[in-house]
Amino acid sequence: MTPEKIDCLIIGSGPAGYTAAIYASRAGLNPVLYQGSQPGGQLTITTEVDNYPGYPDGISGPEMMINFEKQARRFGTDIRYGMATEVDFTGYPHKVIIDGKKEIEANAVIISTGASAKWLGIDGEERLNGRGVSACAVCDGFFFRGQDVVVVGAGDTAAEEASYLAKLCRKVYLLVRRDEMRASKIMQKRLETLPNIEILWNTETVRLNGEEELESVLVRNNKTGEESVLTATGFFVAIGHKPNTDIFKGYLHMDETGYIQTIKGSSCTNIKGVFACGDAQDNVYRQAVTAAGTGCMAALDAERFLVEREVEVAMEETA
Incomplete structure (x- = not known):
């Protein structure tokens, strides 16, 4: 041809x-x-x-x-x-x-x-994409002003997303799979200075709950096996x-x-x-x-x- x-x-x-x-x-x-x-x-x-x-x-x-x-x-x-x-x-x-x-x-x-964007592949992630689930805090963080949100990740991107959201949101949960972060030391220090960020170590996401919009996140401690529910309206995937x-x-x-x-x-x-x-x-x-x-x-x-x-x-x- x-x-x-x-x-x-x-x-x-x-x-x-x-x-x-x-x-x-x-x-x-x-x-x-x-x-x-x-x-x-x-x-x-x-x-x-x-x-x-x-x-x-x-x-x-x-x-x-x-x-x-x-x-x-x-x-x-x-x-x-x-x-x-x-x-x-x-x-x-x-x-x-x-x-x-x-x-x-x-x-x-x-x-x-x-x-x-890299996604987790968990239940509810695709269904609620754009309805509480996002891969860009700078793009979508404004819509969650004064609300509770969750960020997943352990690198500089996750630390930056969490820090950005901390200026807008009431509470930011940062889920880290291991007992340490890959983020640079200076970024980790920055997280420590923000009182409304709570880091949950050894924690993985099990499921996102909500029909029309995100309502809560089911998480599991991968060391103890204990599961808990975080009430949140925003879920930010920051794994690259x-x-x-x-x-x-x-x-x-x-x-x-x-x-x-x-x-x-x-x-x-x-x-x-x-x-x-x-x-x-x-x-x-x-x-x-x-x-x-x-x-x-x-x-x-x-x-x-x-x-x-x-x-x-x-x-x-x-x-």
Whole structure:
């Protein structure tokens, strides 16, 4: 089958991918965007977004992503269903396989495949996701002001989430599976200074209770076997995220957990013509607004790369 030739290919949607599409379309790059396995990204499972500028009354995550998609289409982005399943960045143009069968040759590739939160896999977790269950305190903590919440995790992320929630909530239970934390000493010291945080050591979550919304959490001490119920309206899973970057391994430089490494101050990767934006390369902020910002950067970097390449080709042809 003859490969489809594309100037600018965007892999993945969400705030980063759609913003890249908007800028690339307006720059005349004729971008093609494949939405991936979760069109719209993680925001499609977020009920209310209250911290994105321009929405004084807030907006639901799915509605926001519909608006992003509409705006990208308005400027001419070719948005398609499908998922990149394989790449070959050893030559040029870059080769990308969609759904295991369709081959694309792209002059510039923008990666916006995001990252997925790691979940516990316990009873009630999926059913109550967005109705008390969250993987982002900064995103959703505001909705639990003055209430009792639970945080699960033992690393810096869990310590940061618990500290953030302690400023908003009446009580924060931090569940740690072992008798010690992996978090840095300075983060653990910070937890000790916050009187409304209670750390429950050697404690695991058994079940989340509630029909329409989270009402309580059943926990078990894994040393004594004793079970107890914590009354809480919020449950925050802070055991890490996994970037959706497996297909790029062996081609792009990544950190030990799989986040794509970009050249400082840009979206450029170690492969010319390949750019990364959003949560696929951001293990620090992971916010919709920062993802959108890096999506803008990726489109501008891709435009600059394609213009420079046209000039180089023209010079070679006249030489």
